[in-house]
Amino acid sequence: MNSMYFTEEHELFRQSLREFLKKEVVPHIEKWEKSGSIDRFIWEKFGEMGYFGIAYPEEYGGLGLDLFYTVILLEELQRIHSGGFAAAIWAHAYLAMTHINKEGDHRIKQEYLTPSISGEKIGCLAITEPFGGSDVAGMKTTAVKEGDHYVINGSKTFITNGVYSDYLVIAAKTDPKLGNKGISIFVVDRDTPGVSATKLDKLGWRASDTGEIAFDNVKIPAQNLMGEENKGFSYIMQHFALERLIMGVNAHARAEYALEYTIKYMSEREAFGKTIDKFQALRHSVADMASEIEMCKEFNYSITKRLDEGQYVVKEASMSKLLSTKMADEAIYKCLQLLGGYGYMEEYPIARLFRDSRLGPIGGGTSEILREIIAKIVIDKKEYKPAT
Structure with missing residues (x-):
């Protein structure tokens, strides 16, 4: 236990979460990886256990806990052998729900945040566009105000x-x-007329449903x-730091899991008499x-502490994602080599x-984009400031 960041309560939470995942999630992973969809019952179980409410206000059913509980959730999700399941959970809990919590008014929080915390509603964050990629400012989707509605x-x-x-x-x-x-x-509610989605076939993250979404005169x-x-x-931009x-945390956690597995395999596999x-x-x-995993992990924990204290960490979070995802890719490549065939x-x-x-080096801002953001900060002295 790293007592600089984690208390005994954190560790008890980790143990109970690990047991929950082993009992309730792991037996279904292979099915979800093959089907490309996750059964609804598990969302409700996560809600019952309070896992979606870790970082959210008690007023809406959350627990209002510090960010290190979130780190534990992320780390343990990387150990159950499905990046897709992990992505579906954290995309709901920390992409969609973050915006609902930060920008939504009381009505929106009641209608969307509360049932999101309970697992009754699932959310997604839709920013990236075809041919737009990491160029958020170049998006083409429009919302035109017409009286008391917007048409998207x-x-x-x-x-x-x-x-x-x-x-x-x-x-x-x-x-x-x-x-x-x-x-x-x-x-936007999924069942609003004019909203349609097409499921995409991916190299990895197969348990999660990754989609292309069209809005055809969607009136909200x-x-x-x-x-x-x-x-x-x-x-x-403000929420990109958390994403x-x-x-970055996902990356150090999956690399750590891969290395643990590889070390165990190496201790059992014999060649030339040893x-x-x-x-x-x-x-x-x-x-x-x-060494590289530990360096990334320690850096990520320090950023978590600063973010939890309300500091604006866009530079450090960008560095975390850039280096941690690169490290994880390289480490898992080496682990695969160590297992041979x-x-x-x-x-x-x-x-x-x-x-x-x-x-890892593609989603949530490509490594190339992150390098340019970091270069602007350290070379051009650009300052990214919180939304006011």
């Missing part, structure tokens, strides 16, 4: 929970002439605007990986980890 037209893609969620938190241009200063955030009440009109870009830290964990070249490879077999966890991990 456009499309989104690569949206986790994009097919089976009950509501969508979307970004759209309310004033295209203003560029990134003309973006607003809305909540004006009161479904969240926050102020045309302030959406600053809201998105990037989440992906177990392969006795060969110096392989031992040194493990030493390098363990067995690493390439789907019945061993490293093959799926290898596929699932590859999305």
Whole structure:
């Protein structure tokens, strides 16, 4: 236990969560990986246990706990052999619900945050567009105000929970002439006429439903605007820090799990009369990986502490995602090599980890975009400030 960051209560939470996942989730993982969808009952079980409410106000059914409980949830989700299931859970709990909590008014929180915490409603965050990728400011989806309604037209893609969620938190241009200063955030019910979704076939994250979503003259009440009109870009940027830290934590956790599994395998696999964990070249490879994982983990914990204290950590969170996802990709590649032919077999966890991990440097802002953001901060002295 790292007592600098985690208390005894944190560790008790980790133990109970690990037992819950082993009992309630792990037996269904293979089914969900094959079907590409997650049964609704597990969302309600997560809600009953309070896992969706960890970071949210008690007023709406949450627990109001510190961010290290979130870190524990993320880390343990990486250990159950399904990046797709983990993604579906955290995309609901920390992408969609973050916007509902931060920008939604009391009515919206009652209608969407409360049932999201209980697991009765599932949300998704729809920002990325076809041909837009990480260029948030270049989005083409529009929301035109007509009386007491907005009419939305456009499309989104690569949206986790994009097919089976009950509501969508979307970004759209309310004033295209203003560029990134003309973006607003809305909540849209899935069954609103004109909303349609197509499921995408992916290399990894197979248990999660990743979708392309179309909006064809979708009419929503004006009161479904969240926050102020045309302030959406600053809201998105502000929450990107949490999203990037989440992906950094996911990365160090899955690399740690992969290495633990690999070390156990090496202690059992014999070659030339001894177990392969006795060969110096392989031992040194493990030493390098363990060091890199620990460095990323410690950095991510320190960012979590600062974010929990209300500091604006866009630079550090961007660095976390950039370096942690790169580290995890490289570590899991090496772990697969250490398992030899067995690493390439789907019945061993490293093959799926290898596929699932590859999305790390792409989703939530590509590594190339993150390098440019970091360069602007450290070279051009650009300051990113919280939304006011």
